[in-house]
Amino acid sequence: MWGTPGNQGTLEVDGKHITVSKNAWEVLEAMQSRPKLGKLFWIDTVCIDQGNTKERNHQVSLMRDIYSSAEKVYVWLGLGTSRSGYAMEMLRDNDLSLVAEDRDLKPESTPFESLKMESCPIPNHLRIR
Template sequence: DRIRVLELHPGEFDDPISVSLTMHLMSDEPEYEALSYAWGTDICDKPILVDGYPLKVNVNLDTALRHLRYVHESRFLWIDAICINQHSTTERNHQVQLMGTIYPNARDVLVWLGPAADSSDF
């Protein structure tokens, strides 16, 4: 079975978000962190570049990517909204079945709940 791993290119918080996707066999044990976040009901209107092509994501994912991005080095992630072709029902169904393998094989699983509230200690 194959999965796409996202390379989140380095940048400052306000820089445009740019990523690359590479295909990997799960048997090759690719290094990645899996991101779990709330898709929410937000409209997908935040542009990012995926392999040089524009893709619109929701504000929650855009904000997560900005907070998770390193300034000087790439970060390798698996994010369902980007790593699964959302326009292919066949691929989406197959990849959803693989999630029971994708998450446990990740180096870390990151959970994004949103930016810290002014009243929080974070």
């Protein structure tokens, strides 16, 4: 797991605990508060065994097909700051195809605790053997 313990969170998936980066935690927390986005997400740092080079390389080779066949793809750049609006304006000004879920991104301070997710399949590399 990348990062220091203070930059990690714990997911509970079907009664098992998975450590994730603060960035993965923040995106899951943000998605949880936006139910219209759906409930099924593929997050590479969780779904791909980062310690297995063969699996990781194979999965990376599939990413083009995965993303191009996805109904929707969300990109998480982190929590908003006081300058996030400038980035959104630049994207709109350059006529990039952008659907902003949050027009006024603000920095947030949220507790970094465990998040419970039920009935989410666990990748084989994370299963308790």
